[in-house]
Amino acid sequence: MDGFEPPDRDEPIAESQYEWSTTRPSAAVVETVAEVTDRETTAFGPLNAAVDPDALDVLVRESESAATDETVVSFLFDEFRVVVRGRGDVVLRAPSD
Numbered sequence: 001m002d003g004f005e006p007p008d009r010d011e012p013i014a015e016s017q018y019e020w021s022t023t024r025p026s027a028a029v030v031e032t033v034a035e036v037t038d039r040e041t042t043a044f045g046p047l048n049a050a051v052d053p054d055a056l057d058v059l060v061r062e063s064e065s066a067a068t069d070e071t072v073v074s075f076l077f078d079e080f081r082v083v084v085r086g087r088g089d090v091v092l093r094a095p096s097d
Contacts, residue, residue, distance in 0.1 A: 013080065014092040025060040025084050026053035032090045033078050050077040060086055 014036045018028045026047055034041045047053050051073070060071055071086035076095055083091040 010093070012091050012093055014090075016090045018088045018090065020061045020086075020088055024053075024057045025090070026051075026056050028090045029056075029077065029082055029084060032092060033080060033082075036080075036092055037078070044078040047077060050082075051075045056084065060084055 014032055016028065016032045016035075018025070030041050030047055033039075033044065037044075056073060059073060062071075073084045075082055079095060081093040081095045083089070083093070085091075
């Protein structure tokens with residue numbers, strides 16, 4: 001990633017908030033990574049190499065309408081540890097060792 005130096009792996013690199021009723025969680029992940037790395041959304045590998053985008057969308061969107069929003073999905077994508085929460089958060093962290 002051209003000159004990008006991630007901070008300590010426990011510190012968030014980026015945190016974005018979305019409304020899942022208007023934004024698909026899979027699209028939010030790609031948009032957040034593109035914004036942080038200052039690249040086009042087509043400049044990195046496909047999301048489906050890391051997670052099933054349709055399953056992510058269904059799982060996270062269903063948790064938004066549930067009584068609680070405790071759903072958390074975590075995976076590696078484009079050298080980031082991605083955390084997507086049912087309450088609308090996308091968090092990027094440095095990958096674990």
